[in-house]
Amino acid sequence: xxxxxxxxxxxxxxxxxxxxxxxxxxxxxxxxxxxxxxxxxxxxxxxxxxxxxxxxxxxxxxxxxxxxxxxxxxxxxxxxxxxxxxxxxxxxxxxxxxxxxxxxxxxxxxxxxxxxxxxxxxxxxxxxxxxxxxxxxxxxxxxxxxxxxxxxxxxxxxxxxxxxxxxxxxxxxxxxxxxxxxxxxxxxxxxxxxxxxxxxxxxxxxxxxxxxxxxxxxxxxxxxxxxxxxxxxxxxxxxxxxxxxxxxxxxxxxxxxxxxxxxxxxxxxxxxxxxxxxxxxxxxxxxxxxxxxxxxxxxxxxx
Amino acid sequence: xxxxxxxxxxxxxxxxxxxxxxxxxxxxxxxxxxxxxxxxxxxxxxxxxxxxxxxxxxxxxxxxxxxxxxxxxxxxxxxxxxxxxxxxxxxxxxxxxxxxxxxxxxxxxxxxxxxxxxxxxxxxxxxxxxxxxxxxxxxxxxxxxxxxxxxxxxxxxxxxxxxxxxxxxxxxxxxxxxxxxxxxxxxxxxxxxxxxxxxxxxxxxxxxxxxxxxxxxxxxxxxxxxxxxxxxxxxxxxxxxxxxxxxxxxxxxxxxxxxxxxxxxxxxxxxxxxxxxxxxxxxxxxxxxxxxxxxxxxxxxxxxxxxxxxxxxxxxxxxxxxxxxxxxxxxxxxxxxxxxxxxxxxxxxxxxxxxxx
Numbered sequence: 001x002x003x004x005x006x007x008x009x010x011x012x013x014x015x016x017x018x019x020x021x022x023x024x025x026x027x028x029x030x031x032x033x034x035x036x037x038x039x040x041x042x043x044x045x046x047x048x049x050x051x052x053x054x055x056x057x058x059x060x061x062x063x064x065x066x067x068x069x070x071x072x073x074x075x076x077x078x079x080x081x082x083x084x085x086x087x088x089x090x091x092x093x094x095x096x097x098x099x100x101x102x103x104x105x106x107x108x109x110x111x112x113x114x115x116x117x118x119x120x121x122x123x124x125x126x127x128x129x130x131x132x133x134x135x136x137x138x139x140x141x142x143x144x145x146x147x148x149x150x151x152x153x154x155x156x157x158x159x160x161x162x163x164x165x166x167x168x169x170x171x172x173x174x175x176x177x178x179x180x181x182x183x184x185x186x187x188x189x190x191x192x193x194x195x196x197x198x199x200x201x202x203x204x205x206x207x208x209x210x211x212x213x214x215x216x217x218x219x220x221x222x223x224x225x226x227x228x229x230x231x232x233x234x235x236x237x238x239x240x241x242x243x244x245x246x247x248x249x250x251x252x253x254x255x256x257x258x259x260x261x262x263x264x265x266x267x268x269x270x271x272x273x274x275x276x277x278x279x280x281x282x283x284x285x286x287x288x289x290x291x292x293x294x295x296x297x298x299x300x301x302x303x
Numbered sequence: 304x305x306x307x308x309x310x311x312x313x314x315x316x317x318x319x320x321x322x323x324x325x326x327x328x329x330x331x332x333x334x335x336x337x338x339x340x341x342x343x344x345x346x347x348x349x350x351x352x353x354x355x356x357x358x359x360x361x362x363x364x365x366x367x368x369x370x371x372x373x374x375x376x377x378x379x380x381x382x383x384x385x386x387x388x389x390x391x392x393x394x395x396x397x398x399x400x401x402x403x404x405x406x407x408x409x410x411x412x413x414x415x416x417x418x419x420x421x422x423x424x425x426x427x428x429x430x431x432x433x434x435x436x437x438x439x440x441x442x443x444x445x446x447x448x449x450x451x452x453x454x455x456x457x458x459x460x461x462x463x464x465x466x467x468x469x470x471x472x473x474x475x476x477x478x479x480x481x482x483x484x485x486x487x488x489x490x491x492x493x494x495x496x497x498x499x500x501x502x503x504x505x506x507x508x509x510x511x512x513x514x515x516x517x518x519x520x521x522x523x524x525x526x527x528x529x530x531x532x533x534x535x536x537x538x539x540x541x542x543x544x545x546x547x548x549x550x551x552x553x554x555x556x557x558x559x560x561x562x563x564x565x566x567x568x569x570x571x572x573x574x575x576x577x578x579x580x581x582x583x584x585x586x587x588x589x590x591x592x593x594x595x596x597x598x599x600x601x602x603x604x605x606x607x608x609x610x611x612x613x614x615x616x617x618x619x620x621x622x623x624x625x626x627x628x629x630x631x632x633x634x635x636x637x638x639x640x641x642x643x644x645x646x647x648x649x650x651x652x653x654x655x656x657x658x659x660x
Contacts, residue, residue: 150623189393189622191620194418243632259360
């Protein structure tokens with residue numbers, strides 16, 4: 001089967017890591033990396049790999065829209081908001097790695113199938129990609145009145161975009177715990193840790209459990225979900241078995257008498273970004289999975 | 304009367320929230336604010352212990368919504384201004400807007416000491432709302448004075464009216480506090496302050512040393528009610544200032560009354576530095592971890608001391624309360640494995656195998 005042609009918009013660290021990953025894909029073929037700075041390291045690396053690299057920005061891509069099917073946006077939310085209407089009118093399907101949220105939020109094992117035809121899909125945040133699957137796993141076998149997540153990332157892996165928009169990170173992630181995860185209320189917390197050597201990305205998911213839950217079913221569901229995510233994010237793993245704690249918790253979703261705590265670690269694949277930056281790796285790895293799925297859906301529709 | 308040499312912010316109703324597992328009631332807030340206000344305390348901080356929006360699984364759910372507690376504080380205070388704390392990443396800007404609407408007029412924006420650049424939008428918002436903005440550099444013992452100054456300059460550049468050296472782990476010696484305060488005082492044009500904890504029994508001494516270095520603001524908590532072994536006890540610090548000849552603007556006898564009658568009943572044994580409290584200062588661990596670590600120790604059958612020491616080794620920062628569960632689970636697992644080995648050895652002993660190990 002022919003590979004689907006795609007382009008990467010952006011030439012920073014995320015874009016370059018994505019390029020490395022996409023080159024291994026059996027479904028996608030990277031036709032171009034599009035930046036705005038002719039001297040950028042990302043464009044130089046793309047050329048070295050034999051991929052067309054241009055500093056002429058989105059105009060270049062829109063003029064050649066018929067040569068591409070899917071594009072990955074790895075710039076910033078502001079840039080993507082400006083670009084999105086142009087992509088759509090040019091008939092390009094966008095996988096958005098920025099927090100712009102122009103299109104519906106997607107988490108591969110949770111809701112990707114629903115949005116195959118959407119002109120634009122959004123990857124939420126790294127915290128969302130890491131934790132929404134777990135909340136969804138619990139909520140599919142138990143009532144979850146409230147879910148809360150804590151994402152801790154190495155300071156060195158948090159770029160200026162994250163730092164200046166930390167509020168948007170927490171709000172967007174909180175919303176996704178409810179909208180996609182299936183919790184009745186949600187809260188997200190992000191912590192930056194400057195320890196050297198840098199820590200791996202850590203995520204803790206707390207789900208309030210309404211009475212009548214089945215501990216074994218919850219554990220099984222969580223384990224299956226971790227296996228599903230780790231098929232496309234190989235460094236995604238449980239730090240320990242899920243722990244169930246009994247107490248009286250006055251959550252925003254009401255008083256409950258138990259919670260399950262899921263301790264997760266995400267180690268990056270080290271394609272271009274360092275291994276500790278699991279928070280960035282889970283974004284690029286998820287983007288590849290989403291792009292491949294969209295490409296497959298298109299080919300099936302044509303077949 | 305001469306003008307006070309510094310401005311005191313009493314954080315009993317914010318840092319003290321940790322000591323009561325965030326269970327403050329409206330009545331307690333009313334009583335404490337009335338007593339401190341009458342004693343002349345100029346600024347009183349009221350929030351969840353981990354700042355606005357801190358009510359959570361990770362940090363503990365509030366008994367009473369903090370906006371309701373703030374409203375009571377604002378209505379009770381006659382002269383004191385009401386401050387709030389917020390940690391970007393935990394609270395959001397909407398929380399700050401709501402607090403401002405309720406009547407808080409001082410916004411203290413806290414980050415880990417190396418992460419000041421996540422406070423830009425929050426300090427900016429505080430200024431836009433017409434609030435006084437204070438930058439709060441937590442766990443400041445972890446970096447050297449010159450590095451701390453760099454971070455403080457960022458907060459100043461975002462519009463902070465004052466930047467604090469925050470000894471969240473109560474790990475600073477007098478010299479540590481003095482050098483950090485001097486670096487900020489000499490390098491900033493904004494005001495500077497110290498927030499001290501008493502895990503090494505140095506909170507009053509460090510606060511007095513900070514004043515010698517030119518501190519403009521000092522934090523206290525009445526009776527010391529706060530995270531870990533507690534804070535700089537307001538009434539003791541004020542008495543010590545008076546004895547040193549430092550004008551405080553606060554009535555020492557009335558603030559002693561506030562401590563004895565309004566705050567002491569909330570937690571009668573406040574002020575005792577037990578082994579766990581001392582360990583925080585010794586191992587450099589975030590003070591608010593203490594009660595969470597004790598709870599996890601009970602739940603998983605491990606020792607609080609071992610949890611705290613491991614947290615210190617991992618260099619966890621404020622906000623990483625979830626690591627307490629992680630550490631407790633690991634310690635429990637290691638303990639179970641060791642017990643298992645011991646059982647097997649014992650069984651082998653019964654069988655008379657007696658092989659050397």
